[in-house]
Amino acid sequence: MSSAAAKTPATKPKRSRGPLLLALLAAVVALATVGVAALLISIFEHKQEGRTPFVRLVDVKETSTDPVPWGINWPSQFDSYRRTVDDEETERGGSSAMPASKLDEHPWLKRLYAGYAFSIDYREARGHAYMLYDQEVTDRVTQRPQSGACLHCHASIIPTYRRLGLEAEGKEADAETLANDFNWPAVMEGFKLASAMEYSAAHNELLKTPDGTPGEKNPLFPGGNTPNTPANPPASEGKPSDGEDDVGTGEEAAGKVDEHHLGDAHPVACIDCHDPKTMELRITRPGFINGIAALAESDDPVPHMPSVERWRKGNRQRPYDPNVDASRQEKRSFVCGQCHVEYYCGPKETLFFPWQNGLKIEQIEKTYDGHKFPDGEPFYDFVHGETGAHVYKAQHPEFEMWSQGIHARSGVSCADCHMPYQREGAMKVSSHWVRSPLLNTNNACQTCHNVPEEELRDKVATIQGRTTAQIERAAVALTDMLDAIRDAEAAGATEEELGLIFELQKKAAWRLDFVSSENSKGFHADQEAMRILGESIDYSRQAEAAALRLRAPKAPESTREVVPVEGVTPARKN
Numbered sequence: 422m423s424s425a426a427a428k429t430p431a432t433k434p435k436r437s438r439g440p441l442l443l444a445l446l447a448a449v450v451a452l453a454t455v456g457v458a459a460l461l462i463s464i465f466e467h468k469q470e471g472r473t474p475f476v477r478l479v480d481v482k483e484t485s486t487d488p489v490p491w492g493i494n495w496p497s498q499f500d501s502y503r504r505t506v507d508d509e510e511t512e513r514g515g516s517s518a519m520p521a522s523k524l525d526e527h528p529w530l531k532r533l534y535a536g537y538a539f540s541i542d543y544r545e546a547r548g549h550a551y552m553l554y555d556q557e558v559t560d561r562v563t564q565r566p567q568s569g570a571c572l573h574c575h576a577s578i579i580p581t582y583r584r585l586g587l588e589a590e591g592k593e594a595d596a597e598t599l600a601n602d603f604n605w606p607a608v609m610e611g612f613k614l615a616s617a618m619e620y621s622a623a624h625n626e627l628l629k630t631p632d633g634t635p636g637e638k639n640p641l642f643p644g645g646n647t648p649n650t651p652a653n654p655p656a657s658e659g660k661p662s663d664g665e666d667d668v669g670t671g672e673e674a675a676g677k678v679d680e681h682h683l684g685d686a687h688p689v690a691c692i693d694c695h696d697p698k699t700m701e702l703r704i705t706r707p708g709f710i711n712g713i714a715a716l717a718e719s720d721d722p723v724p725h726m727p728s729v730e731r732w733r734k735g736n737r738q739r740p741y742d743p744n745v746d747a748s749r750q751e752k753r754s755f756v757c758g759q760c761h762v763e764y765y766c767g768p769k770e771t772l773f774f775p776w777q778n779g780l781k782i783e784q785i786e787k788t789y790d791g792h793k794f795p796d797g798e799p800f801y802d803f804v805h806g807e808t809g810a811h812v813y814k815a816q817h818p819e820f821e822m823w824s825q826g827i828h829a830r831s832g833v834s835c836a837d838c839h840m841p842y843q844r845e846g847a848m849k850v851s852s853h854w855v856r857s858p859l860l861n862t863n864n865a866c867q868t869c870h871n872v873p874e875e876e877l878r879d880k881v882a883t884i885q886g887r888t889t890a891q892i893e894r895a896a897v898a899l900t901d902m903l904d905a906i907r908d909a910e911a912a913g914a915t916e917e918e919l920g921l922i923f924e925l926q927k928k929a930a931w932r933l934d935f936v937s938s939e940n941s942k943g944f945h946a947d948q949e950a951m952r953i954l955g956e957s958i959d960y961s962r963q964a965e966a967a968a969l970r971l972r973a974p975k976a977p978e979s980t981r982e983v984v985p986v987e988g989v990t991p992a993r994k995n
């Protein structure tokens with residue numbers, strides 16, 4: 422035995438050590454087996470959790486914008502989704518109590534937006550349940566003309582786009598056709614058509630599209646189906662009628678509206694983020710599809726979007742498509758990026774997300790600076806009411822700011838914080854009560870940060886406090902600048918002299934607006950917010966100084982001698 426073992430030591434070492442080694446091997450194998458089994462169980466569980474099994478009791482289709490039938494299949498998600506009508510912070514429960522006015526809280530906003538509809542009504546955001554209603558009743562819509570593109574992010578509008586697109590191509594657009602196929606080309610076509618309509622006309626189109634619950638006319642959430650409201654007026658009122666939709670007023674009007682009324686209008690619903698066949702996450706908004714494809718074409722590094730980086734290295738024969746290329750984790754942010762972004766939405770051009778140079782503020786600015794409207798006029802959002810400068814309006818760049826922050830860089834998605842998992846018995850369910858994570862730090866933050874709740878809240882409060890203080894400082898610089906520019910104009914400054922100052926005003930206002938309109942008050946990317954505000958203050962003060970210089974008499978040359986270099990504080994006063 423021992424000699425044989427000596428001859429072939431390499432192949433038979435175990436034999437020589439006999440039982441000891443065998444036992445060891447057995448132990449290792451056993452451990453490994455347990456390990457593999459544990460891993461398999463964990464993967465299995467994970468999959469189970471990711472894909473909680475469901476029984477489909479009701480069929481939902483591409484026209485199912487009404488979330489109620491979905492609720493029968495997925496009651497947990499539906500219940501939390503419904504809770505977006507609740508408002509814990511202020512206990513506002515009803516639909517008519519409007520959120521606080523930002524204009525009253527921050528009077529300088531009226532000067533920032535002078536001459537623009539935002540200066541008449543601008544409020545805090547609230548739960549998703551209200552998005553359609555709040556848009557219908559804002560003075561910005563009821564007192565100023567707005568475009569159909571506004572509905573891109575405030576209504577469950579995709580089937581309406583599809584219907585308009587099909588009709589424009591002269592194709593069949595009955596309930597069955599609409600329900601069976603997403604049809605991207607038709608959706609893109611309808612998107613363009615609806616964006617070009619007046620707000621009320623596009624809103625009326627929503628009601629002419631089936632919503633999956635024929636005959637049922639009590640939408641789950643406020644807003645949507647009320648005829649003859651400012652948002653949804655009879656076609657004969659206020660503007661020339663095209664005849665066909667002339668529904669008159671009063672009872673007669675209600676009857677005629679009913680005739681056209683195939684479905685209710687709904688705020689963001691299940692179908693806006695999920696494929697009804699598979700329940701996979703799906704991007705449905707044309708604005709995002711076009712915007713992210715343009716971003717992919719740029720060379721702005723986006724390490725937090727690995728699929729974009731991958732597409733760039735490929736053959737680029739087709740545009741980047743988030744529904745084909747993106748990972749599930751990326752889609753957990755992309756579904757929110759369909760709306761929580763900077764955009765242009767006016768009468769002169771189809772709604773777009775300005776990402777062709779990248780997502781950072783100066784890259785977006787570069788896109789706007791280089792952009793021309795289809796009629797050839799250089800791009801701008803509005804003429805500033807106090808100075809006449811052509812300036813930009815920032816919207817709610819949550820997606821762009823998050824992109825610059827530490828969480829995006831660490832692979833943390835919007836849904837990780839705003840739709841955290843919560844346990845329901847053996848299942849983990851994504852909370853569809855989309856809201857401030859501070860109302861839910863246990864599920865939203867503590868899954869990753871093993872620190873007490875108080876500490877997390879303090880950290881957020883510190884960031885938000887610093888950002889808010891810097892916003893107020895930038896606002897003082899902005900109003901000082903506006904005063905100085907008006908004084909210079911009054912003193913007879915020429916248009917040419919003011920030209921450069923207007924450029925500075927535009928840069929300063931755009932930067933302040935970008936951070937103050939972003940809804941996390943700095944949290945999504947704290948250093949980036951401070952950087953931008955620092956630049957805003959600098960541009961405001963540069964513009965102010967330039968405006969003051971226009972009025973100041975020329976200074977004589979200074980004759981003061983420069984003090985010679987000393988080693989330390991001089992001992993004697995001289």
Ligand code: HEC
Nearest residue numbers: 543544545546555556559570571573574760761764766817
């Ligand atoms: C690209 C998506 C998008 C488009 C297009 C859009 N919105 Fe919004 N809107 C949002 C998001 C996201 C919020 C919530 C964040 C916030 O309030 O800053 C919001 C909030 C609002 C609010 C509530 C807060 C406030 O500002 O008073 C109103 C009203 C509103 N939008 C009206 C409009 C109008 C009018 C238009 C068309 C000019 C429009 N929206 C176009 C995404 C959009």
Ligand code: HEC
Nearest residue numbers: 488491495498499502689690691694749753756836850851
């Ligand atoms: C704003 C986008 C959005 C809307 C609207 C939305 N969901 Fe989701 N939903 C998500 C995200 C994000 C996830 C997490 C998916 C993942 O990680 O794969 C999710 C997950 C789910 C899941 C998988 C199980 C789970 O809980 O993670 C179900 C089922 C579901 N949603 C049902 C619904 C239903 C029903 C509605 C309408 C009442 C709805 N969703 C509306 C974004 C949305």
Ligand code: HEC
Nearest residue numbers: 546547548551552555574689756757759760835839856857
């Ligand atoms: C279809 C457009 C759309 C999509 C998609 C969307 N939002 Fe919103 N969101 C809005 C609008 C509009 C409001 C403001 C509603 C209002 O004030 O009436 C809002 C409000 C919010 C609020 C404020 C809620 C509160 O209680 O104050 C949060 C937080 C939020 N959204 C996060 C998200 C996240 C996270 C996602 C992705 C999972 C997402 N949203 C997807 C349009 C959208």
Ligand code: HEC
Nearest residue numbers: 757761819820823828833834835838857858859940941944
């Ligand atoms: C790491 C966690 C985290 C991630 C990731 C994150 N947020 Fe937030 N978000 C917060 C916190 C914290 C606040 C501040 C809430 C407050 O002040 O009550 C906030 C605020 C907001 C608000 C304003 C909420 C309100 O009550 O008015 C919106 C809207 C929002 N986030 C959307 C997004 C979107 C869209 C994304 C992804 C592009 C995103 N967030 C990613 C943590 C996160």
Ligand code: HEC
Nearest residue numbers: 827828831833837838858859865866868869870877880881
């Ligand atoms: C999915 C995991 C995850 C979630 C959820 C999450 N974070 Fe984070 N957070 C991280 C990672 C990873 C970092 C990067 C820094 C690090 O490695 O610690 C980070 C960084 C931070 C930082 C900066 C730390 C520093 O010292 O610079 C703060 C503050 C923070 N998170 C707060 C929060 C809050 C508040 C929430 C809930 C609203 C939250 N996080 C949710 C993973 C997460």
